[in-house]
Amino acid sequence: MENVVELTNVTKEFKDFSVKNIDLQVKRGFVHGFIGANGAGKSTTIKMMMNLLQPDAGEVKVFGMDYKTHEKAIKERIGFVYDGNVFYEGLHLKDIKRIVAPAYKHWDNALFSQYVEQFELPLNKAIKNFSKGMQMKASLAIALSHHAELIIMDEPTAGLDPIFRRELLGLLQEIMLDGSRTIFFSTHITTDLNRIADYIAFINRGKLVFNNSIHDITENYALVKGRTELLDRDTEKAFVHINRLSTGFEALTENVTAVENTFGDSVVIEQATLEDIMFHMKGGMQHV
Amino acid sequence: MFNLIRRDFILQKWQLLLLIFIVLFFVLIDRQHPAFIFLLASVIIPINTLANDEKAETNILLNSLPYTRTEIIASRYLGSIVFIILATGVTSILLYVFNKPFSITDIAISSSLALLLLSFYLPMSYIIKPGYNFPVALISFLILSGIVPPMVSYLSEKFTSFTDFILxxxxxxxYTSALLLGLAFYGTSWCISSLIYRRKAF
Structure with missing residues (x-):
């Protein structure tokens, strides 16, 4: 399977935060969700994919090319959406198009007009007077109008109401239909991903915890609930993280068979949601 | 890259119109030296452009579009020259139309000073934190205008041979050498800005 984006051993250090040894592959033709808590390193990773930040060590390749020699060729094929508005806020959408369109060789005016109509966007209104949802739609219309093969989005659903979020996800599904497109987007709203993502990459405290297909994740992880008396030094080994409550314990495991062998019928094993995994992983790194 | 220069025209269509009125105002009141009017007209738009460009969002946008960082800086420096030429043209026309005398010397002085000012201001704007550009420019302008004239007269008295040579x-x-010197500063400044901008993180 061809990789559209490949991060190899990428490290970026800041004064009080770092992203360390990230190995991440984004496969062509799939929707990739990128999850992690606030401040886990999602935006930093995305910025390195876009060459807004250069890694201190490691390699970033997009479409098999590196930014040093092929910056323009790479960006020509990427559509981007950021969580805030990056367009000149005082300008009308019409003027923003006049600025952005000539940058791309494959800009498609007819396609842009089609999206403007579909999203009901006003051309003669300043971007700053758009609602958050409309700004997002405007970014998306621009990102989709130059036949980009890779759409990179940083928190596109943040601050949007549930109805609009669902509309957006439907739209993303629609643009995936032709099979050649790849979407990589970060979010901390995990329910968005259950609907459309094929792969999930999870970053925690600057480290990539996993990058697996949604199918593998639901198979590999499970939530285990039982009485606290069942836990001792040996049985605890089966868990990534344990949350002790007065009513019993709730724990995340990466090894469902081991848990079944150890505890048998004395515990309840449930499918872990992405949110369960995020919650326990974040705690797990601290305590166990 | 031509598109990046065109962008400034789209962004500042109203400011360009305003510029004509400002120049017209100074031409009509007839109190300022033509060289000053030329200089003012030359630097207003390039400095105003930087006010747009210092925003983080603008840099994220430009760097996400298929442009290299070298091109972004090049467009800024070439664009400023385009604006200087344009402003000089417009000012000349207005001065001519209202029958106010001016000479090539005025243009030579104003253009070299504009180049010199921008040579310092452009790289500075890529180092200073967004939002602080204008106050820093204003304060340094005031300090310089306080320090430089006495310094120059002091130096010209001390080094009479150099003054004689110039005279x-x-x-x-x-004026040709002044213009060439301005261009040399401008070229150096261009290289420095490129180096700074290449390492910037957004």
Missing amino acids: KLSVPTL
């Missing part, structure tokens, strides 16, 4: 130069030679 002996013919007027065209003097």
Whole structure:
């Protein structure tokens, strides 16, 4: 399977935060969700994919090319959406198009007009007077109008109401239909991903915890609930993280068979949601 | 890259119109030296452009589009020259129309000073934190205008041989060398800005 984006051993250090040894592959033709808590390193990773930040060590390749020699060729094929508005806020959408369109060789005016109509966007209104949802739609219309093969989005659903979020996800599904497109987007709203993502990459405290297909994740992880008396030094080994409550314990495991062998019928094993995994992983790194 | 320069025209269509009125105002009140009007007209738009460009969002946008960082800086420097030429043209026309005398010397002085000012201001704007550009420019301008004239007169008295040498130069030679010196500063400044911008994180 061809990789559209490949991060190899990428490290970026800041004064009080770092992203360390990230190995991440984004496969062509799939929707990739990128999850992690606030401040886990999602935006930093995305910025390195876009060459807004250069890694201190490691390699970033997009479409098999590196930014040093092929910056323009790479960006020509990427559509981007950021969580805030990056367009000149005082300008009308019409003027923003006049600025952005000539940058791309494959800009498609007819396609842009089609999206403007579909999203009901006003051309003669300043971007700053758009609602958050409309700004997002405007970014998306621009990102989709130059036949980009890779759409990179940083928190596109943040601050949007549930109805609009669902509309957006439907739209993303629609643009995936032709099979050649790849979407990589970060979010901390995990329910968005259950609907459309094929792969999930999870970053925690600057480290990539996993990058697996949604199918593998639901198979590999499970939530285990039982009485606290069942836990001792040996049985605890089966868990990534344990949350002790007065009513019993709730724990995340990466090894469902081991848990079944150890505890048998004395515990309840449930499918872990992405949110369960995020919650326990974040705690797990601290305590166990 | 041509598109990046065109972008400034789209962004500042109203400011360009305003510029004409400002120049017209100074031409009509007839109190300022033509060289000053030329200089003012030359630097207003390039400095105003930087006010747009210092925003983080603008840099994220430009760097996400298929442009290299070298091109972004090049467009800024070439664009400023385009604006200087344009402003000089417009000012000349207005001065001519209202029958106010001016000479090539005025243009030579104003253009070299504009180049010199921008040579310092452009790289500075890529180092200073967004939002602080204008106050820093204003304060340094005030300090410089306080320090430089006494310093120059002090130096010219101390180094009379150098002053004599300059005074002996013919007027065209003097202003051509001033313009060339301005361009040399501008070129160096361009290289420095490129280096700074290449390492910037957004």
